[in-house]
Amino acid sequence: MTQNYSQPTSPKAVSAKTNSNRNHHSEQLIAKRIVFQPSSKDGQKKDDVVSLTVAQAIVKVLEDIGVRQAFGVSGGAMATLWAALSNSPLIDVIHCRHEGGAAFAATEAYFSSGRPVVVFTTAGPGITNALTGLLAARDEGAKVIHLSACTSAPQRGRWAIQETSSYTLPTGGIFTSGALFHYGTVVESPKELPQIARRLGLGLAQPGGFVAHISIPTRMQSTPIETPLPLVNSAVALPVPSQHTVTKVAEHLCEGPFAIWVGFGARHAADSIRQLAQRTGAAVMCSPRGKGIFPETHPQFIGVTGLGGHDSVATYMQQHRPLRTLVLGTRLGEPTSFWNEKMIPPQGFIHVDVDPKVPGVAYPFAPTLPIVADADIFVKALLEVLPETSGQTINYPNPESIEVEGESDNGVRPEILMEMVQKVVIDGSDAVVLAESGNSFTWSTHLLRFNEAKRYRVSTGVGSMGHNVTGVIGAAMGRKGKAVTIVGDGAMLMNSEVSTAVKYQIPAVWIVLNDARYNMCYQGMSMLGLTGADAMFPQTNFRAIANGMGAKGITVETESQLEEALKGAMALDEPVVIDVYIDATRLAPSKGRNKGLGAQGVKFRRQEPKKGSQVSFPLV
Structure with a gap:
C-alpha cells in the first residue's frame, strides 16, 4: 500500500503568489483525487478520471513516495516537467541559482527531513552541472531523485540546442544504473512508468542511500499516460541480526575491554549507544560525521577520529588499548581513520553496517566480524543479552581544546x-x-x-x-x-x-x-x-x-x-x-x-612548529 503522509504546512520559503496558485490547484486536485485509468474504449473519459501527461504522472508518483521538496534550475527542455512540479499541491519547489547548489541543498534537505528529495534540471549543462552534488548525495547516503530533460528522439544527432543524447554525452553512468546512480533510465514510452514507479519504491525501501536519475525527453513530458500506475510502498525494511550473532558478539565483548566507534550511519541509535556505553563502561569515539551521536561532554567520550580529530584518541589507544572495537555505522575510510594501523585492537573489529560491502574493507588485513544490521536494532538486541552489571570505570582521556590568551591585533582568531x-x-x-x-x-x-x-x-x-x-x-x-x-x-x-x-x-x-x-x-x-x-x-x-x-x-x-x-x-x-x-x-x-x-608518500619539509600549534594540509 502507499504510505500516507500528511500535507506539511507551507514554509515561509514559498512566496505569497506561489501559495495562492498552489492553494487553488490543491483544491482542484484534492476535490477530485486522480484515479489512474486508461481511457474508455469509445475514447470518452469517465467524469471521475483525469487524463494526465507523463510529467504529471511522475509528479503523482513522487507525491505518493513522500517527496515534499524539489530543488533545481529551470530550462526550456524541461518546461512541462517544471510546470507539473510547480503545480503539485504537496511539493514545495525551490528554484535555485545553480544546479550544483540545488543538488547539495537537496542532499541536506534529506538529512534534515528524512524524506526523499527531488533535484530537477534541464538538458545538457543542467545535468552535468548537477553531477558533483549528486555524487555527494550518493556518497553521503542521501535519498535523492534527479529529474532531467533530454533531447527527443527525432532531434537527436541534429545539433539541437543543449542536445542531450549519445552524440553529446556518455549514456553509460549518467542515464543508467552504476557508480553514480543506483537507478537510471530514460523514459521512452508512457508504458514504462509503472516499472519506473516500482523501481523507485524498491530503491527507497532499501536501507541506506538511494540516488536515481529519471530523464524524460522533451516531447515525452507532454504525452498522455495510458497505463494505470501501481500503488508504491517505499517503507524502509531494515536488516535484523540473528539471535546467534547477537549472542556471539555479547560473548566476545565480555572477554575484555572494548571500545565503541560511532559513525554517521548510527545517528538513529543515539539512545541505545548511550545505554550500551554506560552499562559496560566502554570508551566511545566517533567519526567527523558522527559528532553528537554520543554526547561529546560525556566522561566516556574520548574524541573525534580522523580529519579534525583529537589526540586524546591516540592517547587512549596507547594507555587503555581495547581488546576489540565495536564499529557502528562508519566505513572507517580515510577521513575517519586515515587507515592508521594503531587503531586496530588485538582481536580486531566487530563491524556493524546496513551495507554488506562495508565491513572489513577499510582495514582488509584486520580481523573483522562483519554484521549486516541496522545499528539501533543491533544494539538494542545486544542490550537484552549483556549482563546488567556495570563495566569498569576508567578515567579516559577526553578531547583536548586549544587555549588562546590575550587579545588579537590581527583579526579574529x-x-x-x-x-x-x-x-x-x-x-x-x-x-x-x-x-x-x-x-x-x-x-x-x-x-x-x-x-x-x-x-x-x-x-x-x-x-x-x-x-x-x-x-x-x-x-x-x-x-x-x-x-x-x-x-x-x-x-x-x-x-x-x-x-x-x-x-x-x-x-x-x-x-x-x-x-x-x-x-x-x-x-x-x-x-x-x-x-x-x-x-x-x-x-x-x-x-x-x-x-x-x-x-x-x-x-x-x-x-x-x-x-x-x-x-x-x-x-x-x-x-x-x-x-x-x-x-x-x-x-x-x-x-x-x-x-x-x-x-601515501607526500614528503613534508622538516620544520619546528610553534609549541602547541598544529599544521594544515589541503583536503585533496
Missing part, C-alpha cells in the same frame, strides 16, 4: 570564533550546524562540541567545496527552521545560493572565515616547502554582496564584536551573512591529515 559559535549557536539554540571543506571543517570538527545527534553536518568522502555553502538552504528547508553554516571565503565565492534564500526567506546563516585565500592550501603548501603556487585572491566584502542581494550582511573585524553579531543573526528570521575577518596565521588542527598523506 578562529579558536575564539568557535568558542562563540558554541555559546550562541550550539548551546543557545536548536539550529543545525554545517561546516564546509577545508579549514572550516577542521576548526569546527575539532573545537565544537555537540551532545545531540543530527545537529552537525560535514561532507567527508567527496568533500566538495561548495557543499555546505549551498547545502545550508536545504538543511533549513528540510527542518523548517534555522540552519547555520561555517564556510571559507573561497567556497563562498563559488556559489552560495544566498539569492535563493532571499527569494524564499529561508532562515539560513553563513559565517564566513574571510582571509583572502584558500587557507588550507596556503598553509599546506608552506608546510611542504613548495613555492610559486598562489592560493591568494582579492579581499571580498561579503557584507556588501549580501546586502546587494537583499540579505542581511554583518561585518565582524574584532573578537569583541562576535557575540553581538551572532546573537543578532540568530534572532532574525531571514538569511544572514556574517563576514568575519579572521587571523589567517592561525594553523588549523589537521595533524592527522598530514600523517595520512605522509603514509
Whole structure:
C-alpha cells in the first residue's frame, strides 16, 4: 500500500503568489483525487478520471513516495516537467541559482527531513552541472531523485540546442544504473512508468542511500499516460541480526575491554549507544560525521577520529588499548581513520553496517566480524543479552581544546570564533550546524562540541567545496527552521545560493572565515616547502554582496564584536551573512591529515612548529 503522509504546512520559503496558485490547484486536485485509468474504449473519459501527461504522472508518483521538496534550475527542455512540479499541491519547489547548489541543498534537505528529495534540471549543462552534488548525495547516503530533460528522439544527432543524447554525452553512468546512480533510465514510452514507479519504491525501501536519475525527453513530458500506475510502498525494511550473532558478539565483548566507534550511519541509535556505553563502561569515539551521536561532554567520550580529530584518541589507544572495537555505522575510510594501523585492537573489529560491502574493507588485513544490521536494532538486541552489571570505570582521556590568551591585533582568531559559535549557536539554540571543506571543517570538527545527534553536518568522502555553502538552504528547508553554516571565503565565492534564500526567506546563516585565500592550501603548501603556487585572491566584502542581494550582511573585524553579531543573526528570521575577518596565521588542527598523506608518500619539509600549534594540509 502507499504510505500516507500528511500535507506539511507551507514554509515561509514559498512566496505569497506561489501559495495562492498552489492553494487553488490543491483544491482542484484534492476535490477530485486522480484515479489512474486508461481511457474508455469509445475514447470518452469517465467524469471521475483525469487524463494526465507523463510529467504529471511522475509528479503523482513522487507525491505518493513522500517527496515534499524539489530543488533545481529551470530550462526550456524541461518546461512541462517544471510546470507539473510547480503545480503539485504537496511539493514545495525551490528554484535555485545553480544546479550544483540545488543538488547539495537537496542532499541536506534529506538529512534534515528524512524524506526523499527531488533535484530537477534541464538538458545538457543542467545535468552535468548537477553531477558533483549528486555524487555527494550518493556518497553521503542521501535519498535523492534527479529529474532531467533530454533531447527527443527525432532531434537527436541534429545539433539541437543543449542536445542531450549519445552524440553529446556518455549514456553509460549518467542515464543508467552504476557508480553514480543506483537507478537510471530514460523514459521512452508512457508504458514504462509503472516499472519506473516500482523501481523507485524498491530503491527507497532499501536501507541506506538511494540516488536515481529519471530523464524524460522533451516531447515525452507532454504525452498522455495510458497505463494505470501501481500503488508504491517505499517503507524502509531494515536488516535484523540473528539471535546467534547477537549472542556471539555479547560473548566476545565480555572477554575484555572494548571500545565503541560511532559513525554517521548510527545517528538513529543515539539512545541505545548511550545505554550500551554506560552499562559496560566502554570508551566511545566517533567519526567527523558522527559528532553528537554520543554526547561529546560525556566522561566516556574520548574524541573525534580522523580529519579534525583529537589526540586524546591516540592517547587512549596507547594507555587503555581495547581488546576489540565495536564499529557502528562508519566505513572507517580515510577521513575517519586515515587507515592508521594503531587503531586496530588485538582481536580486531566487530563491524556493524546496513551495507554488506562495508565491513572489513577499510582495514582488509584486520580481523573483522562483519554484521549486516541496522545499528539501533543491533544494539538494542545486544542490550537484552549483556549482563546488567556495570563495566569498569576508567578515567579516559577526553578531547583536548586549544587555549588562546590575550587579545588579537590581527583579526579574529578562529579558536575564539568557535568558542562563540558554541555559546550562541550550539548551546543557545536548536539550529543545525554545517561546516564546509577545508579549514572550516577542521576548526569546527575539532573545537565544537555537540551532545545531540543530527545537529552537525560535514561532507567527508567527496568533500566538495561548495557543499555546505549551498547545502545550508536545504538543511533549513528540510527542518523548517534555522540552519547555520561555517564556510571559507573561497567556497563562498563559488556559489552560495544566498539569492535563493532571499527569494524564499529561508532562515539560513553563513559565517564566513574571510582571509583572502584558500587557507588550507596556503598553509599546506608552506608546510611542504613548495613555492610559486598562489592560493591568494582579492579581499571580498561579503557584507556588501549580501546586502546587494537583499540579505542581511554583518561585518565582524574584532573578537569583541562576535557575540553581538551572532546573537543578532540568530534572532532574525531571514538569511544572514556574517563576514568575519579572521587571523589567517592561525594553523588549523589537521595533524592527522598530514600523517595520512605522509603514509601515501607526500614528503613534508622538516620544520619546528610553534609549541602547541598544529599544521594544515589541503583536503585533496
